[in-house]
Amino acid sequence: MRKLRVLLVAVVAVSLASCNYQKTNRIEQKDVRKGDQWVYGVSPDSAARQLKNKYTANPDLEVKANKIREILYGKTGA
Template sequence: MKRLGFLFLLAGVVALSSCDYQKNNTIKQKDVNAGSERIYGDGPDAPARQLKQQYEASPEDAARPTAIKEKLYGN
């Protein structure tokens, strides 16, 4: 019975000591993208305003998936 109580006590100590395990496991680094509107948009808490690639649609773009569907599933 003493062993069981000791195991519970030991488990409690381990559980309570692991609460702040990652608190001091950090490193302070300079943000190399600070002030970049492409990354941060209007501010650090604003959504990203990254540039999107725009492609012009061509008739072949619509025909190719249709041909693949016909080949896979038939008419």
Template sequence: MKKISFLLLVAATAILSSCNYQKNNSIKQADLHEGDERIYGDGPDAPARQLAKQYEATPEDIARAAALRVKIYGE
């Protein structure tokens, strides 16, 4: 009985001590790309302009991707 009550005490202590775990698990640091339109686009919540660049797929690229898909996943 003494052993069970000790284990319950240890478990309760562990549970209660983990309540504030994520509050101290952060770091404040300066944003190196603040205001960079290439990274942030029109604003911090806007999609990046560098993602807007699209490339045309050549037939060689399509064939290579298909060959890799067969090699990884099989027929």
């Protein structure tokens, strides 16, 4: 019974200590791309200019991706 009480106190202490764990574990960094239209777009609500790039689909890449999936996860049949 005493061990259970000590364990309960330890769990409560750790859970209370973990509430503030990540609040001070941050660092403020200067944004070197601030105001860059290529990354952020014209305004905060607009899309970035780099998202306007469109690429043609390459069916060979799909075959290659499926081969890699088979190697990693094995053959899956429905």
